[in-house]
Amino acid sequence: MSRRDARARAVELMDRVRIPGAAQRVRDYPHQFxxxxxxxxxIAMALALEPALIIADEPTTALDVTVQAQVMDLLAELRREYRMGLILITHDLGVVADVADRIAVMYAGRIVESAPVHDLYKAPAHPYTRGLLDSVPRLDQKGQQLYAIKGLPPNLTRIPSGCSFHPRCPLARDVCRTDEPPLHAVSGSRRSACHFWRECLDG
Ligand code: SF4
Known part of the structure; x- marks a missing residue:
């Protein structure tokens, strides 16, 4: 590809991701954006490779809420237009609700719950997922103390025995300290690595 073609392609992609005045800004430096x-x-650089799948790791970190929403809308739109897969890695469950079809929640390097997005938000089947959802600030709880999961994430070189979440889990019992829970089939394609997923599901 000639330099002229490469520049035209860069302008086209910058336009596509809605950079205003792309033709004038194509030679700008990062600190000017x-x-x-x-x-x-x-995102435009990733699209240049015409990927079948984009893995976006914390794509909205350090952005304000309005810009976060714009970036997520753009990713959702591009996913549809380019018919590509999108894996979002995020610590913010509020960010993925409108974009994801499925969510896999990980704790200590392992998937502990996976489910269609609406099922998971409606009724989590793992105490860690429930704790994450309860930690999302809500307008109807203005003035109240924010919820936080007790304790700290484990040291990955010394993962707790049994269920790795047991030192922080409000539902933990003796079996949780000794037996690692398998991924139980909850329903359809839904899975939970909790001995007491039924209890969690019932709230
Ligand atoms: S297996 Fe036990 S400790 Fe682990 S999440 Fe379920 S109830 Fe909590």
């Missing part, structure tokens, strides 16, 4: 624009340019 805002955080949101830099994120869009990263």
């Amino acid at each position: 805002s955080g949101g624009m830099r994120q869009r340019i990263m």
